[in-house]
Amino acid sequence: MSGFLTLLRKELLRFWKVAFQTVAAPILTAALYLLVFSHVLEAHVQVYPGVSYTAFLVPGLAMMSLLQNAFANTSSSLIQSKITGNIVFVLLTPLSHAELYWAYICAAVVRGVMVGAGVFAVTLITGPVPLPHPLWAAAFAVLGGGILGALGLIAGIWADKFDQLAAFQNFVIVPLTFLSGVFYSVHSLPPFWQAASHLNPFFYMIDGFRYGFFGVSDIAPLTGLCIVGATFGGLSFVSLRLLRSGWKLRS
């Protein structure tokens, strides 16, 4: 247990020591998105009846930042320690595969939730934001952070160079987050893209998270939670198998 706690603490310190880049910077980015998009689109777009576009945008942006930072945490930590070679300090220890996995995932969720909460806090400046179902929001936030943490872990183990990781981020993670309905409801899309969106796990995370704020969603929240939970379960299974096999970590 204390091996797990030590690795978790180390992973938390790793981003917290440079919190300006790892927490403050993404909050600022999200705030700028909010400022620009809400200013330009406020008068033109209404996604849910009675919900202003700015209010609609807040949870989506908070969740998008949460997901991207959870991914960044595991992937950058792993590739850095692989490239500098200090991953051996973890590999030489009796930490089990599960301890290793959960320490990385928990740290990713913590960073993601910190950034997401920060975005939420900043948007409170523009006016009160309702949150009638906080537990639903929390469940989707934690599972979403876990999914992206696991994806980051796999990508970080797979990549040999920083540019491979950047490619994974730019060609997989960013498109999936942008096409998940952060800036719109998928119901406003043509039928083909609507159907395509339902194959995107990010859509369920953001849709479910938004349910916590508005009590309205494209998919029933319980269905969404099951899909998101199953996705996380599947990714955890794959990650643990990879760690057990020593793939790319133990030659």
Next chain:
Amino acid sequence: MTPAIEVSGLGKRYGGVQALDGVDLEVAQGEFFALLGPNGAGKTTLISILAGLARPDRGEARVMGHHVVRDYRAARRALGVVPQELVFDPFFTVRETLRIQSGYFGLTHNDAWIDEILDHLDLTAKANANMRTLSGGMKRRVLVAQALVHRPPVIILDEPTAGVDVELRQGLWAFIRRLNQAGHTIVLTTHYLEEAETLCSRVAMLKSGRVVALDTTANLLAGLSGVHLKVRLEPDRLPEALRARALPVSGGLQVIALERAALVADALAALRAEGIQVLDVQLEQPDLEEAFLRLVGREERAA
């Protein structure tokens, strides 16, 4: 008693390179053991398999009786490894690094031992310095410290003295010797053969992934009977009778290989008979380096 290290039929291939080719080895508890061999012999590969950093293609390895793959947690708890590569985590100070490493092994209150290690490795003044700011030799000492935080019964050091200055090398060896006297099994690789000769009671020599010699240091040296007679001559030429025994000139001295020390008198007499003056005489016992060169060379000729 369970051997500290037990390796049988170990094979490992990297692409086209057979890094280990059927290695059998046993190191008893409490031994001070040297693993020698030229660059690329497979020393680090062997250590990596023991540490679980690499997986063998065939064969088995155990540390204190624990199978390194099946029972990896117990095996790693019993083992402290100082890696050959100079690696560090630039996010942390020396003390943080050692506390984190202790925590991985489940040790949360380890400061007394950490202070002792820091003291022995002359790192106390740097305890709160960031790893980034240390010199290469200091970083290597931190690597040694990291391997010791959990007081492992078996300690493997992969070239621990590369880049460490003479004074600290002495200090480091004194510390490792004390650990050995306290019952820790020590395995080291080094390219400074006199280190292995003075410290280690037993030696394995690796060449192209195979063990080419495995014996006590004393036996290896005894196997090299004979001495080298080094002489400075005036005029500087060897008589016909001694030319067959001549080795390459070293430091301006003629080197004559003799099978027995008793032959020294004959050799000097042969010089005198030719009217050659002897200005300087040195006798050299064969050392581990000699054994090493002969063994490695013999393999080469056989191949």
